[in-house]
Amino acid sequence: MLTLTQIVFLIAAAITLIAALMVVTSKSMVHAALWLIMALAGVAVFFVLLNAGFLAVVQVAVYIDAIAIMIIIVVMLTRHSMGVQDRQRSKTWWAAVIAALLLFGGLTLMFTGAPLLGAEAPALTMGAEALIEELGLALVDVDRYIVPFEVASVLLLAALVGSIIVAWPGRASQEQEDES
Amino acid sequence: MQIETLIWLIPLPPILAFFTIVLGANRNNRLSHIIAVGSMVVSWGLAMVVFFNAVTNEGFGHHPFHSSIEWITTGDTALRIGVLIDPLSALALFFVAWTCLAIFLYSVGYHNFGKARDPEDRPGLPPRAGGIEPMYARFFAFISLFAFGMLTLVISDNLLLLFIGWEIMGLCSYLLIGFWYGKPSARNAMIKAFMTTRVGDVFMLLGLAYLYSVTGTLSYREILFNEHVLEMLANSPSVIPALSTAGLIGLLLFIGTIGKSAQWPLHVWLPDAMEGPTPVSAMIHAATMVSAGVYLIVRFFPLITAGWHEGGALTPTMLVISFIGAFTALFAATIALAQNDIKRVLAYSTISQLGYMVAAVGIGAFVAAAFHLITHAFFKALLFLGSGSVIHGVEHGVQHTNDHIDAQDMFNMGGLRKKMPITFATFLIGGLALSGFPLITAGFWSKDEILADAFANGHLAVFITLALAAFLTAFYTMRQITLTFLGEARTKAAEHAHESVWTMTLPLIVLSFFAIAAGWVGIPEGFPAIGGLIPNWFHGFISGSLLEHPPAIAFNPVPLLVSIGVALGGLLLGWLVYRRVPAGGEDPVKKPLGPIYSVLRNKYYFDEIYSAVIVRPAYWLAETVVYRWMDRGIIDGFLHGVARMTLRIGDFLRNFIDLPIVNGAGDFVGEGIKKTGKSFRVLQTGRVQEYLIIGMVFAGIVLSYILILRP
Amino acid sequence: MIPLSWYIILGAALFSIGIYGALARRNALAILMAIELMLNAVNLNLVAFWRYLTPNVVAGRVFALVVFAVAASEAAVGLALIISIYRRRRTIAVEEIDMMKW
Numbered sequence: 001m002l003t004l005t006q007i008v009f010l011i012a013a014a015i016t017l018i019a020a021l022m023v024v025t026s027k028s029m030v031h032a033a034l035w036l037i038m039a040l041a042g043v044a045v046f047f048v049l050l051n052a053g054f055l056a057v058v059q060v061a062v063y064i065d066a067i068a069i070m071i072i073i074v075v076m077l078t079r080h081s082m083g084v085q086d087r088q089r090s091k092t093w094w095a096a097v098i099a100a101l102l103l104f105g106g107l108t109l110m111f112t113g114a115p116l117l118g119a120e121a122p123a124l125t126m127g128a129e130a131l132i133e134e135l136g137l138a139l140v141d142v143d144r145y146i147v148p149f150e151v152a153s154v155l156l157l158a159a160l161v162g163s164i165i166v167a168w169p170g171r172a173s174q175e176q177e178d179e180s
Numbered sequence: 181m182q183i184e185t186l187i188w189l190i191p192l193p194p195i196l197a198f199f200t201i202v203l204g205a206n207r208n209n210r211l212s213h214i215i216a217v218g219s220m221v222v223s224w225g226l227a228m229v230v231f232f233n234a235v236t237n238e239g240f241g242h243h244p245f246h247s248s249i250e251w252i253t254t255g256d257t258a259l260r261i262g263v264l265i266d267p268l269s270a271l272a273l274f275f276v277a278w279t280c281l282a283i284f285l286y287s288v289g290y291h292n293f294g295k296a297r298d299p300e301d302r303p304g305l306p307p308r309a310g311g312i313e314p315m316y317a318r319f320f321a322f323i324s325l326f327a328f329g330m331l332t333l334v335i336s337d338n339l340l341l342l343f344i345g346w347e348i349m350g351l352c353s354y355l356l357i358g359f360w361y362g363k364p365s366a367r368n369a370m371i372k373a374f375m376t377t378r379v380g381d382v383f384m385l386l387g388l389a390y391l392y393s394v395t396g397t398l399s400y401r402e403i404l405f406n407e408h409v410l411e412m413l414a415n416s417p418s419v420i421p422a423l424s425t426a427g428l429i430g431l432l433l434f435i436g437t438i439g440k441s442a443q444w445p446l447h448v449w450l451p452d453a454m455e456g457p458t459p460v461s462a463m464i465h466a467a468t469m470v471s472a473g474v475y476l477i478v479r480f481f482p483l484i485t486a487g488w489h490e491g492g493a494l495t496p497t498m499l500v501i502s503f504i505g506a507f508t509a510l511f512a513a514t515i516a517l518a519q520n521d522i523k524r525v526l527a528y529s530t531i532s533q534l535g536y537m538v539a540a541v542g543i544g545a546f547v548a549a550a551f552h553l554i555t556h557a558f559f560k561a562l563l564f565l566g567s568g569s570v571i572h573g574v575e576h577g578v579q580h581t582n583d584h585i586d587a588q589d590m591f592n593m594g595g596l597r598k599k600m601p602i603t604f605a606t607f608l609i610g611g612l613a614l615s616g617f618p619l620i621t622a623g624f625w626s627k628d629e630i631l632a633d634a635f636a637n638g639h640l641a642v643f644i645t646l647a648l649a650a651f652l653t654a655f656y657t658m659r660q661i662t663l664t665f666l667g668e669a670r671t672k673a674a675e676h677a678h679e680s681v682w683t684m685t686l687p688l689i690v691l692s693f694f695a696i697a698a699g700w701v702g703i704p705e706g707f708p709a710i711g712g713l714i715p716n717w718f719h720g721f722i723s724g725s726l727l728e729h730p731p732a733i734a735f736n737p738v739p740l741l742v743s744i745g746v747a748l749g750g751l752l753l754g755w756l757v758y759r760r761v762p763a764g765g766e767d768p769v770k771k772p773l774g775p776i777y778s779v780l781r782n783k784y785y786f787d788e789i790y791s792a793v794i795v796r797p798a799y800w801l802a803e804t805v806v807y808r809w810m811d812r813g814i815i816d817g818f819l820h821g822v823a824r825m826t827l828r829i830g831d832f833l834r835n836f837i838d839l840p841i842v843n844g845a846g847d848f849v850g851e852g853i854k855k856t857g858k859s860f861r862v863l864q865t866g867r868v869q870e871y872l873i874i875g876m877v878f879a880g881i882v883l884s885y886i887l888i889l890r891p
Numbered sequence: 892m893i894p895l896s897w898y899i900i901l902g903a904a905l906f907s908i909g910i911y912g913a914l915a916r917r918n919a920l921a922i923l924m925a926i927e928l929m930l931n932a933v934n935l936n937l938v939a940f941w942r943y944l945t946p947n948v949v950a951g952r953v954f955a956l957v958v959f960a961v962a963a964s965e966a967a968v969g970l971a972l973i974i975s976i977y978r979r980r981r982t983i984a985v986e987e988i989d990m991m992k993w
Contacts, residue, residue: 003892005892005893006892006893009893009897013897013901016901016905017901017904017905017908020904020905020908020909020928021908023908023912023921023924023925023928024908024909024911024912024915024916024921024924024925024928029918029920029921032920032921032924033920033924036924036927036928039905039928039931040927040931043905043931043934043935046898046901046935046938047935047938049893050898050938050939050941050942051942051946052938052941052942052952052955054952055934055938055952055955055956055959058956058959059931059934059959062959062962062963063927063931063959063962066963067927067962067963067966070966070967070970071920071923071924071927071966071970074920074970074973074974075920077974077977078920078973078974078977078983080981081918081977081981081982081983081984087917088916088917088918088921089915089916089917090867090869090870090914090915090916090917090985090986091986092869092870092873092914092915093914093915095873095877095914096869096873096876096910096911096913096914096915097911097915098877099873099876099877099880099910099911099914100907100908100910100911100914101907102876102877102880102883102884103876103879103880103883103903103906103907103910104903104904104906104907106880106883106884106887107899107903107906107907108899108900108903109887110883110887111896111899111900111903112896112900120892120894120943122943122946124946124947125946125947126947131952134949135949135952135953135956138949138953139953139956144949145949145950145953148953148957149953149957152956152957152960152961153960155960155961155964156960156963156964158964159963159964159965159967159968160964160967162968162971163967163968163970163971164971166968166971166972166974166975167970167971167972167974167975169978170978864992865989865992866988866989866990866991866992867985867986867988867989868985869913869914869915869916869922869985872913872914873914876910876914
């Protein structure tokens, strides 16, 4: 019989996968964005199941609140380009299907064949608070992960500045906006 | 300076003059003739010094001046060249130097130096109206080269150097006969002269080679003055059974003389050689070049007469030589009777006199032959230069009176003794010398010596032939003098003739002196009254050139009387027959001789015979066989065939190998890559998604390979 | 309990869906969304492995955190690019943005 955890897992998995499928097949961009939010939320659930509570919150905060919202905004901005009636599958979508199926099949075969994958989750030594604390300490410890932390910060800064510059309205778009 | 060094220097000034004129001075006429005449004066001076030393040397014959150097080394042996002045070459040097100097000086006046250049004159044609010769400097360059050749020949001590000088003179003769190359007759004459003498030269070269192969040397001192060598040559049989080696070599060398000295049958070139300017005729064809032929056989007298003893039977070679000499003497004299051109008469006369000398060598009269060689050079040169002066005078008359006649035809002359006194006097002296006028002319002494020798040794056939020739010689000489100078002028041109310039008359005077005096050095001891007053210096001197002195001929009145008789008789008859030829009259002997006259006039048709038998077949051979068949047909045909074949091979290679295979391969590769590229291009659509798909497909393949197929 | 393989399969499925979306959709934004899906699948995998294999080491979570940062920045820049392209060529159909072809 399935345990509670397993049921929760399966439901969450179903929701996530269906949401993901809808993201990639939906004709309307807004719908797709909303389905994306649902899929992201499902993944957050999984993080919780995996005792990585902090990461679940980060998932929600970064992905859903920041990225998905951004996507929705841009969808709004570019709505004139592709309408609902236009074709949304590219000409070689069948190749994509084959590729995806092959990939899935391959990965699954690979991982189910490996011995360690039937393992159960080992016990945790620390409590939830201690995990977070340890994560926090590890991120700023000079001997441990401060460098990746700082590099990630710089990367975010670069992305910030870069996206501003890339999306800066140049003279051409000034003219376009004057016309319209 | 040593005398030997002087001898080496003798030929040097003329060759330097030749090069200087050719390379630099040929625009300046005065400079050219100063260089040429000056160089001849220097050579003459050196020659006189050497000659003087030679004659004042006691017993010169036993120790002549000589010097030699190695020239071409061939392994252990070497070809040596050198100089030798023994009595014979000393005398030859004497007459060559004097005659050449006289002729050089004469040429200045002959070619009208000092007169303006006539603008109508073209180089290559004789000047028409008394203007200076357009190719003045060229003439002097050529005669300088010629003088070099002759002097080299005379001072040489070996047959090779002699041959070199011989050939240089052959070349100059060719160049100078055809000096006026604009005249077709001159062009034909120059080729004829060269070809005919070449025939003789080929045989001479054979003789030279044969001699060298048998004895290993070409030096006179080692052959001609060496008893053992001469004996060996005389006694060993040659390739022709009837002749000894010496005889065959002598015969081959003699054939060279036949060519060079225009003996029958190779006499045909000399009369035609009169196409050249008169100084050329004088120098080359009277005094020097033709004498070189006689010089050769006189020099090689010991070889030719090897095995013969004084008074014995003649060797086969000597028989041939004496026959040809005597025959030619008579033959040419008969032709001279019927010639009207003043120079032609002298040409045939030269052939005839050379025949005398050749015959003298043939009968073994060494001293007589040498004597006549020297005296003949002087008076024949004198006669030719005199005829040139006459022609100049008559041409002047032609120019003045516009009476266009042949200025060289004696029947257009007459009475010139009044207009050209110096020329007349000197020509008369020369003519008398040629005829052998007794006592006062040199010709008498030398001719008489030949006749005496012939008679004394019992060669009566030769004696009679030569005596007959002497009669005819006197006859035609007087004919010439009478027609030209005596009587009255037959044409207006002759009336307006005038004497020539001093540069032409001075050499005439000098030569006439020699024409008289040269004979007095050889008066035989046994001569009645006069003999013994002056010792026979000549005989003693020149005998030094032989190993054993030939004895002096005992005096015999018969040849003397015959010789005086034919000389005076011929002169008288000539004067009688020709003294009353009127203007426009024909030759008085024409009717009496009848058909013989035209045979003589046409030189026994020898030219026509040679033309049909030798010349035309040779042309046919050259034109048809060698040119058309061999050269154009075979050689060119072969070349064309090779070319065509190469072209075909090239075409084949191009069309069947190069284009399809090589180009095809290249194109195939190129086109193939292009096609491959084109077919691959479709992948690059610019759409990132599709690139990713491809990447994924490949990744999938690799993955499945790793997972499924490998482990 | 839940074996690790379930998480792996789930992650693989999410990833494959994301691949399909990235390769088959015409709209650039849709592609971006699919890419986010893929990144999420990766993160899920990471954390799953951390929990099941080395739960006491903090490296897994740090890695996941860094992946978050990367995903965020990449999304930002991608959106900026899409806006820029839209401004220039008035289209965001990736089929029509094909100038770098032969």
